Amino acid sequence: MDYTFQFSNVIQNLPYLLKGAVLTLEIAFVSFWLGSAIGLAGAMAKLHGGRLLRALVSVYITLFTNTPALVQIFFLFYALPDVGIVLEPMTAVLIGLTLNSGAYLTDILRSGVESVRKAEIETAVTLGMSGLQTVRYVILPHIAKTIYAPLCNFFVWLVLGSSLGAIFGVEELTGRAINISTANLRTIETFSVVAAIYVALTFIASIALGLVGRHLFRAKIKVF
Amino acid sequence: MFDLIISQAPRFFTWYTFVFVLEAMGRTLMMTVIGCSVGAVAGFAITVIRSTTSNWMMLFRLAVTVYVEVFRRIPFLVILFIVMYASQGLGSNISLSAIATVSICLVATAFLSEIIRAGLESVPRQQLEAAQVMNFGFTRTLFMVLLPQSWKVILPPAFAFMVMFIKDTSLASQMGVVELTFTGKVLMNRGYSPFLVYGVILAAYFALSYPLSKFGAYLENRLGSPQRRKSVERVRANSGPEKRELVG
Numbered sequence: 001m002d003y004t005f006q007f008s009n010v011i012q013n014l015p016y017l018l019k020g021a022v023l024t025l026e027i028a029f030v031s032f033w034l035g036s037a038i039g040l041a042g043a044m045a046k047l048h049g050g051r052l053l054r055a056l057v058s059v060y061i062t063l064f065t066n067t068p069a070l071v072q073i074f075f076l077f078y079a080l081p082d083v084g085i086v087l088e089p090m091t092a093v094l095i096g097l098t099l100n101s102g103a104y105l106t107d108i109l110r111s112g113v114e115s116v117r118k119a120e121i122e123t124a125v126t127l128g129m130s131g132l133q134t135v136r137y138v139i140l141p142h143i144a145k146t147i148y149a150p151l152c153n154f155f156v157w158l159v160l161g162s163s164l165g166a167i168f169g170v171e172e173l174t175g176r177a178i179n180i181s182t183a184n185l186r187t188i189e190t191f192s193v194v195a196a197i198y199v200a201l202t203f204i205a206s207i208a209l210g211l212v213g214r215h216l217f218r219a220k221i222k223v224f
Numbered sequence: 225m226f227d228l229i230i231s232q233a234p235r236f237f238t239w240y241t242f243v244f245v246l247e248a249m250g251r252t253l254m255m256t257v258i259g260c261s262v263g264a265v266a267g268f269a270i271t272v273i274r275s276t277t278s279n280w281m282m283l284f285r286l287a288v289t290v291y292v293e294v295f296r297r298i299p300f301l302v303i304l305f306i307v308m309y310a311s312q313g314l315g316s317n318i319s320l321s322a323i324a325t326v327s328i329c330l331v332a333t334a335f336l337s338e339i340i341r342a343g344l345e346s347v348p349r350q351q352l353e354a355a356q357v358m359n360f361g362f363t364r365t366l367f368m369v370l371l372p373q374s375w376k377v378i379l380p381p382a383f384a385f386m387v388m389f390i391k392d393t394s395l396a397s398q399m400g401v402v403e404l405t406f407t408g409k410v411l412m413n414r415g416y417s418p419f420l421v422y423g424v425i426l427a428a429y430f431a432l433s434y435p436l437s438k439f440g441a442y443l444e445n446r447l448g449s450p451q452r453r454k455s456v457e458r459v460r461a462n463s464g465p466e467k468r469e470l471v472g
Binding site for chain 1: 228229293294297298299300301302303305306309310313314391392394395397398405408412417418419421422423425426429430433434437
């Protein structure tokens with residue numbers, strides 16, 4: 001029952017861990033933006049596409065939101081070599097997270113576009129706005145305000161979700177924690193410090209995104 | 225390219241594999257359901273503590289708030305590692321699947337308490353004031369005014385959270401808990417092609433998650449008040465292809 005905590009080794013390795021935190025943010029950032037591109041295309045296809053396109057997007061969303069990201073990346077990493085496609089761990093993780101976030105972001109973006117009411121667009125037409133003006137002054141502000149909060153939550157979710165890269169040997173925050181803890185055998189201390197870094201990281205991200213959202217889109221963001 | 229897969233398929237798709245995967249599905253589902261049920265009860269307790277106003281509860285309120293904020297911001301994988309090593313460091317000898325279930329409880333408590341809190345806050349304030357005027361106590365207000373009105377709002381997202389967590393339990397395979405993903409590893413160690421194995425595992429997760437998420441959507445539709453359903457329909461009706469003509 002008696003266990004002495006020793007944080008000294010972990011503190012020494014703090015710069016190493018923080019570099020991993022930067023990589024974590026990079027993974028989340030890249031897969032967020034690539035996922036947004038997929039999500040935008042998916043949302044447009046779902047709202048304006050033909051029947052076949054809509055069905056395809058629906059299948060994509062159902063498949064990816066109903067299976068774990070971990071197993072999807074397992075599939076990319078271990079199963080694709082069977083058919084001749086060999087991926088680096090980092091590439092596999094990025095592709096997996098991007099496809100996964102694309103599926104969720106399609107839903108978020110679609111609900112944002114759907115929230116614009118017909119009456120608002122009719123009003124814009126009545127006021128004599130051109131198509132571009134309608135998009136710039138009526139549709140975009142409305143969509144931005146609606147989807148900003150879910151997008152922030154999703155980004156935080158991605159920061160946390162990128163920790164599964166550790167399983168494939170990507171050296172982000174959790175991966176580096178595993179590296180350190182196997183060397184110094186101070187697992188509880190290492191992982192508590194890493195947990196604290198994750199909390200700090202997501203707090204900073206939430207607060208910064210919340211301030212930006214309040215300033216730019218007048219979106220009401222709850223940090224707590 | 226696909227020769228290996230085709231040659232292995234008859235050996236792979238046997239009754240034995242089917243039962244093996246089915247058992248693992250049961251275990252995955254069990255861990256999630258137990259974890260989320262405990263989490264729902266504990267989360268409710270946390271919400272009750274957070275909604276108190278007396279001074280002497282201040283410390284509890286603070287502790288509980290910090291708990292919720294912290295556990296929603298740590299990756300499940302890291303929580304799993306901490307719980308596992310902490311239980312080993314304390315010298316306890318509980319099984320790995322128990323450790324995974326405890327981790328699920330910890331996370332589910334934090335998330336579900338937020339869902340429950342949002343649900344309770346969705347009750348109009350006038351209801352609370354009316355309860356106060358009628359001299360209802362704290363417990364009576366909670367169980368006779370707040371809960372009967374808010375459980376319909378709480379249940380769908382709570383259910384959706386549980387369905388989401390079925391997928392997150394796959395991370396527990398990394399500690400050696402024998403659930404669905406770990407079963408995939410076992411099958412792969414038997415020499416089957418990963419293409420087959422992970423294909424089947426993905427299908428198994430889908431078979432678990434898809435009906436439940438459909439049921440969740442049904443629940444949401446069914447429990448929503450007619451007014452809310454109408455507003456959802458209005459939103460749906462106003463969007464869609466016909467809008468394009470107006471924009472362009």
